[in-house]
Amino acid sequence: MSLPTPAPTALDLGAAPRGFLGRILGLRQLELGGLPAEELELRLLELGFVEGARVEILHQGLFGGGDPIAVRIHTATIALRRREAAAILVEPLDE
Amino acid sequence: MNELAPAQRAFHVALVGNPNCGKTALFNALTGSSQRATNYPGVTVERKEGGLTTPGGRHISLLDLPGTYSLRARSPDEVITREVVLGSQDGVALPDLLVCVADATNLRLGLRLVLELKSTGRPVLLVLNMIDIARHRGMEIDTAALAAELALPVVTSVAVRRGGTDALLAEFDRIGGIAPPKTTSAWLAPDATGIRALQREADRILAAVVRMPPDKRDPMTRRLDAVLLHPVAGLLILLTVLFLMFQAVFAWAEPAMQLIEGGFQALGAAVGATLPEDGALGLLRSFLQDGLIAGVGSVLVFLPQILILFLFILLLEDFGYMARAAFLMDRIMGGAGLHGRAFIPLLSSFACAIPGIMATRVIDSRRDRLATILVAPLMTCSARIPVYTLIIGAFIEDRPVWGWIGLQGLVMFGLYAAGIVSALGMSFVFKRLLWRGTPSEPFMLELPDYKWPRLRDVLLGLWQRARAFLRRAGTIILSMMVVIWFLSSVPRPPEGATAPAIEYSLAFAIGHAVEPVLRPIGFNWQIGVALIPGMAAREVAVASLGTVYAVASNGEETTELGQALAGKWSLATALAFLAWYVFAPQCAATLAVIRRETGSRGWMWFSFGYMLGLAYLAAFVTFQVASLLGAG
Numbered sequence: 248m249s250l251p252t253p254a255p256t257a258l259d260l261g262a263a264p265r266g267f268l269g270r271i272l273g274l275r276q277l278e279l280g281g282l283p284a285e286e287l288e289l290r291l292l293e294l295g296f297v298e299g300a301r302v303e304i305l306h307q308g309l310f311g312g313g314d315p316i317a318v319r320i321h322t323a324t325i326a327l328r329r330r331e332a333a334a335i336l337v338e339p340l341d342e
Numbered sequence: 343m344n345e346l347a348p349a350q351r352a353f354h355v356a357l358v359g360n361p362n363c364g365k366t367a368l369f370n371a372l373t374g375s376s377q378r379a380t381n382y383p384g385v386t387v388e389r390k391e392g393g394l395t396t397p398g399g400r401h402i403s404l405l406d407l408p409g410t411y412s413l414r415a416r417s418p419d420e421v422i423t424r425e426v427v428l429g430s431q432d433g434v435a436l437p438d439l440l441v442c443v444a445d446a447t448n449l450r451l452g453l454r455l456v457l458e459l460k461s462t463g464r465p466v467l468l469v470l471n472m473i474d475i476a477r478h479r480g481m482e483i484d485t486a487a488l489a490a491e492l493a494l495p496v497v498t499s500v501a502v503r504r505g506g507t508d509a510l511l512a513e514f515d516r517i518g519g520i521a522p523p524k525t526t527s528a529w530l531a532p533d534a535t536g537i538r539a540l541q542r543e544a545d546r547i548l549a550a551v552v553r554m555p556p557d558k559r560d561p562m563t564r565r566l567d568a569v570l571l572h573p574v575a576g577l578l579i580l581l582t583v584l585f586l587m588f589q590a591v592f593a594w595a596e597p598a599m600q601l602i603e604g605g606f607q608a609l610g611a612a613v614g615a616t617l618p619e620d621g622a623l624g625l626l627r628s629f630l631q632d633g634l635i636a637g638v639g640s641v642l643v644f645l646p647q648i649l650i651l652f653l654f655i656l657l658l659e660d661f662g663y664m665a666r667a668a669f670l671m672d673r674i675m676g677g678a679g680l681h682g683r684a685f686i687p688l689l690s691s692f693a694c695a696i697p698g699i700m701a702t703r704v705i706d707s708r709r710d711r712l713a714t715i716l717v718a719p720l721m722t723c724s725a726r727i728p729v730y731t732l733i734i735g736a737f738i739e740d741r742p743v744w745g746w747i748g749l750q751g752l753v754m755f756g757l758y759a760a761g762i763v764s765a766l767g768m769s770f771v772f773k774r775l776l777w778r779g780t781p782s783e784p785f786m787l788e789l790p791d792y793k794w795p796r797l798r799d800v801l802l803g804l805w806q807r808a809r810a811f812l813r814r815a816g817t818i819i820l821s822m823m824v825v826i827w828f829l830s831s832v833p834r835p836p837e838g839a840t841a842p843a844i845e846y847s848l849a850f851a852i853g854h855a856v857e858p859v860l861r862p863i864g865f866n867w868q869i870g871v872a873l874i875p876g877m878a879a880r881e882v883a884v885a886s887l888g889t890v891y892a893v894a895s896n897g898e899e900t901t902e903l904g905q906a907l908a909g910k911w912s913l914a915t916a917l918a919f920l921a922w923y924v925f926a927p928q929c930a931a932t933l934a935v936i937r938r939e940t941g942s943r944g945w946m947w948f949s950f951g952y953m954l955g956l957a958y959l960a961a962f963v964t965f966q967v968a969s970l971l972g973a974g
């Protein structure tokens with residue numbers, strides 16, 4: 248699908264530090280050698296990662312550069328790995 | 343007159359909902375002890391059913407479907423949910439009513455699911471469960487407005503409180519009076535655009551009908567997670583929890599295990615006393631005493647440990663900690679090619695591989711599940727403990743190594759560590775060799791808010807799991823015991839024979855026949871003979887060694903067997919025997935469960951073969967190295 252033009256400050260959620268607070272700009276097709284890109288997109292959508300949603304990284308693991316991460320989205324907390332979170336494009340929100 | 347009056351026909355209701363929405367607690371509250379757990383045909387997905395009668399006298403047949411985020415199923419469990427909802431599951435009636443259970447404190451994904459269910463054209467009812475917690479946190483949900491927006495009936499419930507399901511029961515009475523529509527389901531798997539549209543609609547409704555407090559997080563969850571999910575402290579706490587769990591499994595179960603063991607010995611002795619030793623009745627006596635009673639006893643003796651283990655797992659699961667454990671362990675497990683969720687099954691395997699393998703059903707992907715099943719038997723189950731204790735007690739010097747750490751304890755720890763390391767190593771190898779190029783499943787898991795476990799839910803869960811273990815292990819063990827008893831007891835010793843009966847049996851012949859193969863790993867023919875009855879259950883090998891060496895080995899006399907072995911085996915042989923037991927596929931019941939859970943004889947033989955290979959290799963290396971070092 249076509250993405251909105253990313254804002255200059257846009258980054259992917261997989262690269263964001265713990266405590267990051269932002270808004271989802273879009274999902275990008277990411278071929279990870281794991282799931283097909285479409286399937287990954289569907290699964291992220293099913294867990295509520297849709298455009299416009301607010302996300303916050305609450306926790307991260309000890310290994311692999313803080314992997315996995317626990318992401319707060321609305322009233323849910325979802326654990327996922329940074330490599331899959333890289334498919335989620337976000338812009339920071341200051342609050 | 344062939345048609346039943348509407349009130350007599352059972353009204354079929356299916357519960358659908360996201361994972362962690364409190365669906366099972368609601369199911370327990372509605373059906374209580376009238377529920378049964380079976381399997382759907384052809385798959386190892388649990389089918390939970392129960393009946394209830396509404397205040398209006400209507401009989402409801404209730405089905406608890408596996409939790410899912412969408413009908414676009416990804417795992418065998420979720421496929422069942424979709425097939426039942428669409429009425430295409432064999433042997434399950436098309437539900438007259440779909441009850442979508444949503445967590446009132448976490449409605450967003452539940453609302454999307456209810457919109458998707460509505461699109462199937464089936465009658466749907468939305469239950470906002472845990473409404474008390476939502477109110478307590480200051481969330482206000484306008485249920486009338488929600489019902490209007492969805493054009494569906496909406497009720498609230500508190501599954502864990504008396505009277506908390508009254509509104510739902512009243513709805514069953516009301517809807518049950520209306521003839522269900524004869525529509526066929528019109529559901530098409532939504533694509534990305536479709537899911538986005540549904541979620542936007544759910545978000546719009548949510549904003550319109552729910553007033554949230556500024557801070558949506560549960561204070562208890564926030565405070566606990568700050569510690570329990572802390573990168574370092576969280577891991578240390580997890581290790582402490584595991585340590586306590588094992589301490590409990592082994593310490594608390596001991597009295598009950600001795601009671602069961604004693605009971606079966608007494609029963610065996612009583613049967614033995616009533617029948618003669620010789621002739622055809624002697625064969626029956628041997629079958630009852632050594633085969634049936636000893637065999638069933640050897641499995642039942644693990645029930646206390648399994649119950650305690652399950653108690654911990656259920657408490658931690660209901661509390662919401664298990665998802666956190668998977669989160670903390672994901673990288674460690676992932677490094678070995680295992681899924682974060684493989685953690686619980688592998689943990690259970692420390693008590694016994696059978697419940698461990700049964701617990702792999704929580705893993706969505708078939709490949710990840712298979713990898714876990716294949717390595718689960720390598721975890722040191724408690725049946726290995728009698729073997730380890732015997733050999734360590736007889737051959738390893740009881741001296742302190744450092745401070746209060748003794749050499750014997752260190753060897754025991756080493757055997758456990760060898761099991762864990764080899765399980766992780768083998769899964770890594772399987773990933774590289776068997777499934778090279780197949781995509782690995784991503785780890786995505788919702789971390790639910792912490793909740794106090796409810797006694798009723800824990801006890802029901804405990805009862806169901808204990809029953810499943812007994813049924814499976816019971817039936818399998820029984821048939822295996824017959825075969826193994828036959829090998830070790832037939833033919834019978836001739837009249838006036840002085841040597842132990844086993845020396846005349848088929849097992850003895852087999853033990854002798856395989857001796858040349860066992861010689862390079864330091865095993866003598868006595869060990870070869872003991873390995874055959876040991877196939878029934880590992881610890882039976884101890885009793886068999888006792889028989890072969892003509893030494894009683896029950897109870898306190900184990901030390902006597904130990905002394906006999908110490909005089910007859912070299913240290914190298916003893917160490918090789920330990921190394922063999924770390925890997926050996928020495929448990930017929932586990933193999934049968936592998937066959938059942940993988941649905942394939944091939945995988946059963948594969949696991950048998952690879953473990954046998956590893957056991958031989960480990961014993962060979964141990965024996966040769968130990969002999970070179972002068973322990974031969």
